[in-house]
Amino acid sequence: MADEINEIREEQEQLAPFDPSKKKKKKKVVIQEPVEDLAESSQTEKSDSLPVNDGLESSFTGMKKKKKKPTESSLLNNESVDAGEDLDEIANDEQEGEEGIVLQQRYPWEGSERDYIYDELLGRVFNILRENNPELAGDRRRTVMRPPQVLREGTKKTVFVNFMDLCKTMHRQPDHVMQYLLAELGTSGSLDGQQRLVVKGRFAPKNFEGILRRYITDYVICLGCKSPDTILSKENRLFFLRCEKCGSQRSVAPIKTGFVARVSRRKT
Template sequence: MVSNIAPFDPTKKKKKKKVVIQDTVAVDDPWEGNTYEELLDRVFNILGDRENNSELAGDRRGIVLRPPQVLREGTNKTVFVNFIDECKIMRREPNHVMTFLLTELGTSGSLDGQQRLVVKGRFAPDNFQGILRRYVTGYVNCEGCKSPDTMLSKKNRLLSLNCEKCGSERSVAQIKPGFLARVGPRKART
């Protein structure tokens, strides 16, 4: 019954097949017939195309945010006038950016009828600009290719940043507001 199978002999090694090496044909010099100047012109033409064509150059431009226009409204309110314009430049929903700004500033605020962000408290334009830079770093720019061409999407209660240029995807932290103390006159007990 076992006669068809060859006996196992651990002392014998399997023979390797010999690799036949073929004679390679002598490759002609690809630069033969071209002068140094012609080759140099060819290289500079390719480089010139690379500067003009952003796909070849690996365009690494970032978002250029305009300085925030901030006004005082009364004694303890600050108005961020070009808030909606900044959101359009970043291609983000105003509610998400507003939540981040208000959380970072540690205050409350809302959009008024003229689509300006009204914030409770006194803040300088530098405060808004620094927070917007942090927002761009965390929620707009792709970490792989540094491109601002990204989309923010929510999957299974996780917020993810999808790059349209390189196709990478990473999860980003949810915006968690800290403790805000309610300050103001309390209702009189009756």
């Protein structure tokens, strides 16, 4: 009976005239969430309020993190890069060290305001001379002369076979050398048809060798640089020895002849 009464009232209300002043009442809809959904929503709110690291640590407190092992390729690449850098640094250091050593050996006074030392200046002068004159930097050229070849001709004459060859080696005129030899031996002689020096008397090779040594000392070797490249010239009755290397010039003593007895046959 109550249901019928309610239905009748609703029909009457629908059939009643429309009143714009009245507002229609809205029915409130209430939705009940399950308990599990409420727990999940509370956990999400808490996780949003916490930082990322704290949330991860709190959620995985019972587990330990595993460290990743570096691969062999990455290790090899790193070692090769480090080795290349080390080699480049070592090469640069060696180059800088060599340059510094060269500069220090050549100019020891660089980088300081000290006074020059006499030995350093003298060494620098000689270095400049060697750079400008490379021929002076080498060893001194030694002149090697052949020993005199002496033969006997008969019982009273001696033949100097390689006389002309020795004159060419010393770059001296044969007449001047022959004049000196005859003056030192105290005898007389002449050149034969084969350009050999024939001397009167008996003489050993040692006699000619000693005389030639004295001739080289007096008329060939330069006293300044000890060079055999010299020129002997005669000016105003004097002989001058001029060196082609150092340019020095000096006068030499004339050849002195000893007493020679003149032997002539008596007229009968």
